[in-house]
Amino acid sequence: MEEVKRIEELRTLLEKLSYEYYVLDHPSVSDQEYDRYMQELIALEQKHPECYDANSPTQRVGGAVLEGFEKVEHRRMMLSLGNVFNYEELVAFDERVRALEPDVRYVVELKIDGLAMSLIYRDGRFVQAVTRGDGTIGEDVTSNIKTIPSIPMRIDEPGEVEVRGEVYMPKASFRRLNSEREANGEELFANPRNAAAGSVRQLDSTVCAKRGLDAFWYYFVNAQEHGIHSHEEALEELSRLHLRVNPLRRCCNNVDEIWAFIEEISARRHELPYEIDGMVIKVDDLNAQTRLGTTVKVPRWATAYKFPAEEVTT
């Protein structure tokens, strides 16, 4: 039937337009045209309830208000990171790594100040979002995470795919939210991380949808099962799958290259449209990561350089 075909056509088109707008930041149509397609799809889906699909672009917002969040056990622990606070501690980290991996190469990324999140896709469809929780048991916040427009509801990858990253509140969203709360005489959020955590914990997803959250993805779980051999390749694969990956990263061969990048980012971090609280330094080669392994709570193949605390109010 023509209309049913048109429904699938519009779903695919609207996902592509969302990707261009929210991930590439390079829309190919006007907002008005996007809205016209969305209205056409809403009307057709109402005429054809037999075509209902929870992953349709029309289903991102407005599911039922929840009583609470289901607990979910992570397939793999969501580890936290060890920290280093200065050059000397960074040298010590590098020496410990080089003791086992003499010709190591690192990837250095920004440490986004948000909340860790796990996304599960099955046969190319988004199925679940789970918070870190205690690292082993998290909470199912799927209905809220679906409202983040840069997160694809479909990916071009069969089987089970888990990606992890950080959900955060951009500085502009934070300023807007707090000025609205001030106008309503409500308590203000202390910082974007708290505001993001509070938004993801909303039982009514229409509230979360208005908070202007976003996310960066930086970890392809079971990457090696998908033929990926390095962290940099994993990030490129996440981008190919239309996940939003932070381009501000650098491959470094030694501590001095890492430190140069840390100083470069530290100098411009206040210009960034989101908060960061440090940098993440990871061994790039995935086999080397496996050889280095993890301690009880943190990997030996990664660390976080933390910027000195500052009293600047955001």
Ligand SMILES: NC(=O)c1cc2c(N)ncc(C(N)=O)c2s1
């Ligand atoms: N706890 C963790 O393992 C991480 C936490 C974070 C974070 N907050 N931001 C960026 C990264 C990254 N690019 O790897 C990581 S990794």
